[in-house]
Amino acid sequence: MAEQRALTPRAEDFSAWYNEVVQRGELAGYTPVRGCMVIRPHGYAIWELMQKALDARFKETGHQNAYFPLFIPQSFLHREAEHVEGFAPETAVVTHGGGKELEEPLVVRPTSEAIIWPIMADWIQSYRDLPLLINQWANVVRWEMRTRLFLRTPEFLWQEGHTAHASQEDAQRETLLMLSVYRRFMEEWMAMPPLTGVKTEWDKFAGADRTYACEALMQDNWALQAGTSHNLGQNFARAFDVKYQTEDGSHEYVWSTSWGVSTRLIGGLVMSHSDDLGLVLPPKLAPIQAVIVPIYKSDEGRGQVLEAAEKLAGQLRDVVRVRLDDRDTVNPGAKYYEWEGKGVPVRLEIGPKDLEKGQVMAVKRFAPDPKARKVPIPDGEVRSRLTEMLDAMQNELLATAIKRREDNSHRGIDDYEEFKEIIATAGGFVYTGYCGTEECEASVKDETKATIRLMPDEDFRSDEIPAKCICGKKAEYEVVWARAY
Numbered sequence: 389m390a391e392q393r394a395l396t397p398r399a400e401d402f403s404a405w406y407n408e409v410v411q412r413g414e415l416a417g418y419t420p421v422r423g424c425m426v427i428r429p430h431g432y433a434i435w436e437l438m439q440k441a442l443d444a445r446f447k448e449t450g451h452q453n454a455y456f457p458l459f460i461p462q463s464f465l466h467r468e469a470e471h472v473e474g475f476a477p478e479t480a481v482v483t484h485g486g487g488k489e490l491e492e493p494l495v496v497r498p499t500s501e502a503i504i505w506p507i508m509a510d511w512i513q514s515y516r517d518l519p520l521l522i523n524q525w526a527n528v529v530r531w532e533m534r535t536r537l538f539l540r541t542p543e544f545l546w547q548e549g550h551t552a553h554a555s556q557e558d559a560q561r562e563t564l565l566m567l568s569v570y571r572r573f574m575e576e577w578m579a580m581p582p583l584t585g586v587k588t589e590w591d592k593f594a595g596a597d598r599t600y601a602c603e604a605l606m607q608d609n610w611a612l613q614a615g616t617s618h619n620l621g622q623n624f625a626r627a628f629d630v631k632y633q634t635e636d637g638s639h640e641y642v643w644s645t646s647w648g649v650s651t652r653l654i655g656g657l658v659m660s661h662s663d664d665l666g667l668v669l670p671p672k673l674a675p676i677q678a679v680i681v682p683i684y685k686s687d688e689g690r691g692q693v694l695e696a697a698e699k700l701a702g703q704l705r706d707v708v709r710v711r712l713d714d715r716d717t718v719n720p721g722a723k724y725y726e727w728e729g730k731g732v733p734v735r736l737e738i739g740p741k742d743l744e745k746g747q748v749m750a751v752k753r754f755a756p757d758p759k760a761r762k763v764p765i766p767d768g769e770v771r772s773r774l775t776e777m778l779d780a781m782q783n784e785l786l787a788t789a790i791k792r793r794e795d796n797s798h799r800g801i802d803d804y805e806e807f808k809e810i811i812a813t814a815g816g817f818v819y820t821g822y823c824g825t826e827e828c829e830a831s832v833k834d835e836t837k838a839t840i841r842l843m844p845d846e847d848f849r850s851d852e853i854p855a856k857c858i859c860g861k862k863a864e865y866e867v868v869w870a871r872a873y
């Protein structure tokens with residue numbers, strides 16, 4: 389029987405709690421390869437649900453999937469100056485193959501622009517070939533020394549969209565469209581409502597004109613960059629000579645974008661909703677949405693209870709992802725502990741007393757009022773009540789997360805002492821006016837470890853923006869600061 393040990397509480401040590409939730413939920417673990425993780429079946433099932441939802445949205449918005457090589461000739465990475473400067477320090481490089489030293493070392497992709505553009509250049513001849521809208525599901529490698537499961541590992545899984553357009557306006561429209569696809573996915577599926585906006589010049593993707601980002605607030609009031617969408621201008625088109633013939637016969641460089649989200653989202657999901665009992669999953673992303681636990685003592689009761697449990701599973705199978713836990717070797721208490729730790733949204737208990745009353749006992753993994761977790765449901769209503777319950781839980785998780793984000797957002801801050809006090813104690817998103825200089829952020833970061841997460845877009849901008857930056861200079865625009873993963 390599994391050892392039923394309490395987790396380190398969030399309030400005591402958030403980082404230890406996070407690791408324990410991931411392990412107890414059987415989402416991932418470390419491996420003999422330094423820093424590299426294994427994504428276990430329950431964690432991978434969450435990723436598959438994420439993939440399915442995102443992939444459908446990518447296709448609805450006109451994108452097609454393709455697959456490009458894992459290796460990039462080193463010289464290709466060097467063609468875009470800012471790109472190589474940004475990524476070279478964290479690349480893994482293959483120097484030998486088949487027992488021989490390679491003529492040219494191969495970089496294991498940290499991102500694929502430098503291999504995708506020389507290939508897609510051949511696919512684009514004229515304006516009729518545009519827009520070219522491609523997505524790739526793949527793994528990438530960025531050599532990280534300080535690792536954390538899902539949040540920072542040398543190898544991770546992601547999707548990377550790469551698109552080419554005939555005009556700057558089209559590329560900008562695509563960049564913002566995919567940012568909104570990410571935002572909606574995070575809200576509607578993950579119940580993790582992000583802020584959206586644009587990164588500062590010095591924090592943008594290496595080789596981009598502009599980087600837009602989704603930043604979500606975790607329960608420890610640190611920010612997680614959860615997805616990015618880049619307008620690459622003509623930078624990569626120039627580096628890889630990607631031109632098209634216009635309608636009037638001249639030749640122009642294409643305008644391109646790239647955008648991505650990764651298995652880091654699973655870390656965000658854990659840190660958004662889970663509690664001191666373990667994982668909490670929004671129903672839409674729960675691999676098992678309801679688990680049926682039969683409860684019996686005698687052999688006689690067993691047959692009747694199991695029969696009812698099997699019948700119930702049969703009734704539910706086409707409306708929810710249901711699991712009947714009829715293991716004889718594990719007692720009900722241990723089963724509760726296990727499925728709670730794995731974040732299953734609803735547990736359905738059936739025992740002899742429930743049979744007598746013609747009901748099942750539903751126990752919700754999450755309820756805004758923790759005392760309202762247990763709900764008896766009459767036999768004939770389980771199908772409809774369960775789906776209602778799951779929908780309601782999805783909405784309640786989102787509402788709770790939005791409230792938490794707003795409760796921990798501090799707007800209109802223009803006093804540096806107050807700013808430091810907030811960052812050092814409460815944390816959260818701190819909205820300030822900003823002078824726009826890199827030196828200002830660098831000195832604030834040195835002193836407080838907070839960084840500018842983004843300049844909020846109009847959905848999040850404050851009604852009134854302070855006239856001065858926290859450094860005392862005139863403010864040029866508003867930014868959001870936070871400690872970040």
Ligand SMILES: [Zn+2]
Pocket residue numbers: 822823824825828829857858859860861
């Ligand atoms: Zn300043």
